[in-house]
Amino acid sequence: MENLFDSQDIVDVNIEDSIKSSYLDYSMSVIIGRALPDAKDGLKPVHRRILYAMHELNLTSKAAYKKSARIVGDVIGKYHPHGDSSVYDALVRMAQSFSMRAPLVDGQGNFGSIDGDNAAAMRYTEARMARISEEILKDLEKDTVNFISNYDDTMKEPAVLPTRVPTLLLNGSEGIAVGMATKIPPHNLGELLEALFHLIDNPEATPDELMEFVQGPDFPTGGTIFGRGGIVQAYRTGRGRLKIRAKHHIETKNKKDVIVLDELPYQVNKAKLIEQIAELAKDKQIDGISEVRDESDREGMRVVIELKKDAMSEIVLNNLYKSTPLEVTFGIILLAVQNKEPKIFNLSEILTTFLHHRKTVIIRRTIFDLEKSKARAHILEGLKIALDNIDEIVKIIRASANDTEAKANMMSRFGLSEIQSQAILDMRLGRLTGLQREKLEAEYAELMILIAELEAILKSEDKLNEIIKEELAEIKEKYATKRLTDIEDSYDDIDIEDLIPNEPMVVTITHNGYVKRVPIKAYEKQRRGGKGKVAVTTHDDDFIERFFVSNTHDTLMFVTDQGQLYWLKVYKIPEGSRTAKGKAVVNLINLRPDEKIKAIIPTSDFAPDKSLAFFTRNGVVKRTKLDEFSNIRSNGVRAIVLDENDELVTAKITLPESKYLIIFTSQGQCIRFEIEKTREQGRSTRGVTGIKFKIDADYVVDADVIENEEQELLTVSEKGIGKRTTVEEYRLTNRAGTGVIAMKLNNKTGTIVGNVIVDEGQDLMLLTSVGKMIRVDMQSIRKAGRNTSGVIIVNVDKDDKVVSIAKCPKEDEELDIEGIEIPDTINNPMQDVQDSLILDDEDNE
Numbered sequence: 001m002e003n004l005f006d007s008q009d010i011v012d013v014n015i016e017d018s019i020k021s022s023y024l025d026y027s028m029s030v031i032i033g034r035a036l037p038d039a040k041d042g043l044k045p046v047h048r049r050i051l052y053a054m055h056e057l058n059l060t061s062k063a064a065y066k067k068s069a070r071i072v073g074d075v076i077g078k079y080h081p082h083g084d085s086s087v088y089d090a091l092v093r094m095a096q097s098f099s100m101r102a103p104l105v106d107g108q109g110n111f112g113s114i115d116g117d118n119a120a121a122m123r124y125t126e127a128r129m130a131r132i133s134e135e136i137l138k139d140l141e142k143d144t145v146n147f148i149s150n151y152d153d154t155m156k157e158p159a160v161l162p163t164r165v166p167t168l169l170l171n172g173s174e175g176i177a178v179g180m181a182t183k184i185p186p187h188n189l190g191e192l193l194e195a196l197f198h199l200i201d202n203p204e205a206t207p208d209e210l211m212e213f214v215q216g217p218d219f220p221t222g223g224t225i226f227g228r229g230g231i232v233q234a235y236r237t238g239r240g241r242l243k244i245r246a247k248h249h250i251e252t253k254n255k256k257d258v259i260v261l262d263e264l265p266y267q268v269n270k271a272k273l274i275e276q277i278a279e280l281a282k283d284k285q286i287d288g289i290s291e292v293r294d295e296s297d298r299e300g301m302r303v304v305i306e307l308k309k310d311a312m313s314e315i316v317l318n319n320l321y322k323s324t325p326l327e328v329t330f331g332i333i334l335l336a337v338q339n340k341e342p343k344i345f346n347l348s349e350i351l352t353t354f355l356h357h358r359k360t361v362i363i364r365r366t367i368f369d370l371e372k373s374k375a376r377a378h379i380l381e382g383l384k385i386a387l388d389n390i391d392e393i394v395k396i397i398r399a400s401a402n403d404t405e406a407k408a409n410m411m412s413r414f415g416l417s418e419i420q421s422q423a424i425l426d427m428r429l430g431r432l433t434g435l436q437r438e439k440l441e442a443e444y445a446e447l448m449i450l451i452a453e454l455e456a457i458l459k460s461e462d463k464l465n466e467i468i469k470e471e472l473a474e475i476k477e478k479y480a481t482k483r484l485t486d487i488e489d490s491y492d493d494i495d496i497e498d499l500i501p502n503e504p505m506v507v508t509i510t511h512n513g514y515v516k517r518v519p520i521k522a523y524e525k526q527r528r529g530g531k532g533k534v535a536v537t538t539h540d541d542d543f544i545e546r547f548f549v550s551n552t553h554d555t556l557m558f559v560t561d562q563g564q565l566y567w568l569k570v571y572k573i574p575e576g577s578r579t580a581k582g583k584a585v586v587n588l589i590n591l592r593p594d595e596k597i598k599a600i601i602p603t604s605d606f607a608p609d610k611s612l613a614f615f616t617r618n619g620v621v622k623r624t625k626l627d628e629f630s631n632i633r634s635n636g637v638r639a640i641v642l643d644e645n646d647e648l649v650t651a652k653i654t655l656p657e658s659k660y661l662i663i664f665t666s667q668g669q670c671i672r673f674e675i676e677k678t679r680e681q682g683r684s685t686r687g688v689t690g691i692k693f694k695i696d697a698d699y700v701v702d703a704d705v706i707e708n709e710e711q712e713l714l715t716v717s718e719k720g721i722g723k724r725t726t727v728e729e730y731r732l733t734n735r736a737g738t739g740v741i742a743m744k745l746n747n748k749t750g751t752i753v754g755n756v757i758v759d760e761g762q763d764l765m766l767l768t769s770v771g772k773m774i775r776v777d778m779q780s781i782r783k784a785g786r787n788t789s790g791v792i793i794v795n796v797d798k799d800d801k802v803v804s805i806a807k808c809p810k811e812d813e814e815l816d817i818e819g820i821e822i823p824d825t826i827n828n829p830m831q832d833v834q835d836s837l838i839l840d841d842e843d844n845e
Helices: 015-035 045-056 068-078 084-095 131-137 167-171 189-201 229-237 270-282 313-323 347-388 390-399 403-414 418-426 434-459 461-479 831-836
Strands: 105-108 126-129 147-149 156-158 173-176 181-184 224-226 239-245 247-253 256-263 289-294 303-307 327-333 335-338 341-344 486-488 504-510 514-519 544-551 555-560 564-569 597-603 611-616 620-625 648-654 660-665 669-674 700-706 712-717 721-726 752-757 762-768 772-777 802-809
Touching: 015 173, 045 068, 045 084, 045 126, 045 131, 045 156, 068 084, 068 126, 084 105, 126 131, 131 461, 167 189, 167 347, 181 335, 189 347, 189 461, 229 239, 256 313, 270 289, 270 303, 303 313, 313 327, 347 390, 347 418, 347 434, 347 461, 390 403, 403 418, 434 461, 504 597, 544 597, 555 648, 611 700, 648 700, 660 752, 700 752, 712 802, 752 802
Parallel strands: 224 486, 544 802, 597 648
Antiparallel strands: 105 126, 147 156, 173 181, 181 327, 224 239, 239 327, 247 256, 256 303, 289 303, 335 341, 504 514, 504 544, 555 564, 555 597, 611 620, 611 648, 660 669, 660 700, 712 721, 712 752, 762 772, 762 802
């Protein structure tokens, strides 16, 4: 038998590779060409093709309805080579008000119901575009999007539509591709547009910021989203789970409760739900139900569940939530196609993609209009030349043998283009009248203005953004509706702090950024002059830099050296033992790599009559209302604008009764001035000068807020020397002065570390660089004048120094833990030395 194949035509193919390649091609075809929506216009190919086919048929919202079969025929014949049932099912869903938050098709006839009734056959129903669909297709003819070949290369179809509406989130989408699926819930158009306005002005806005505008999904059937945790997770990560419950109210009939369902969860079949409830009641799986009936009409939904005489409505409802679709779980997967690749988006990424698409559409539309306007202006310029030389033009035309010769002669004589010459030949004699000439000149002047405007748009990002805003505002005015779905907090969302005792904690933070909290009872009270006890075990290259005492329910505001402010609840800080190192702060808040925490401020509320006072190393002070920091953001906010080579030192809360601000420097100077001298400013501002330094090497180490002059200030130096001094001894001056002497410094005292306001109900806690902590009764520290050094509060070793001081609540009684020696002040051999360090007042200002 003759060999039919040449041996060179036979190629060895690995069947595994062949199957893999074929399956990948099939997978990508399903993912891109059928199952997933495009992130730009929010439509799957079948929906896009249905709308485009209706556009080609001129089926606008004002046109007469056409048979659905005609529309489906055009779609499958021209663009979508799949079964007619799949296209008709998609068209039907686009017309269902209970499936789409904003239906894209205006249907006439039976398009199904919430009871699960099927739509009538396509030969019986009629359809046209809904009004909002015209906004999705607007400017399509102006080369705003790319066109691609249809399945048989005989026609062109748009790759995406130039939508003015954020359709992907407005109507949502569901689809199962190969190895992936998408499930995007519908949203409220007004909320989406508000988020877009914010995103235009703040391109770096996070999902958390946009959640101020987009509360959550808004389903066309209403219902109640129970719990916010799933919404937050979905908008941050692209995946989340919601619980949706039916809306209901309780009525009373013959002294019996009646549960009336007003709205059902999204995609729940009402008829099947009623049937299921009746079956559960009949089988005694849910007790207390005597009758279930559907009283829904054109006015709205009304499903009545009558209860037995002794039945409690809340118990029955909870059983219904557990056993029926009265409560359903909606899994969110924000998956869409971007640049022919599937991607999971967060909220800001989806909206940003839409805005980028709008910018591209407007730029392409502007270029199209500009080219068209320039082409028309070019013709008008030729007509003007012709009107100015009409006699010679007529002579040239009459003398020419044909149109070609006439055009050539005019081009040669007047320098006209071929297009201008042809326009002159096509010009009617009526154009020669004076009125027509005026119209031509007016049209040309309008074109010149339009061309200038279009060119300005292409050169300005701001003008482009303004156009987007104007168009979105127009969409909002025309189509925005009230939210249908309520959102309620669930027990799952109750803050864990409700289950945590509100007790004082010592929070410590090391130089390298490790933080922990320890119950305050873990630190025993000692007399002044004691050696203290280890508060944390640190490495050789680390030491405790700051600590404070706060309650577990308080909010902590972390202010960094760069003027950034972050938030954290005290109970979210890991609890550890006295000697534990703690956890890195960067794992708890989103600090930048080069940021260091300079102030940690606990607060229990963000009242508008409070403010935050910020103090910098170079002596700048600024006050900002506390409620400006109430909107917690994961990435923090800018609290103060710093000068070059400046950094934040501390920040304090000011109350309505606060009168003065006082600032201390390392070289023993301080200044006290009235709080009104620093007016309240916004977050992103610099502040004003608080103190000027006598020597260049000086810098601010601490500051405080004072209520009255009778208060006492406790000032501590790095060698453990301290003193109590009344506020009135620090002379009141104007802001931006050099101040007065706060403490007399020498080699035995070292520089000033900080100050606290003395409180009879609180003790003083001091921390040294090697991790020792001592607790002292502030009343045991002797009072001294302003220009003195003070007494020894804590003995520090030669290589050690005090790095931080803070106040803490007194205990009812001392704790005596076995093995810990608590020295008594009476038997303390250092007492005489401490007393001898009291210096006489001297006014050496």
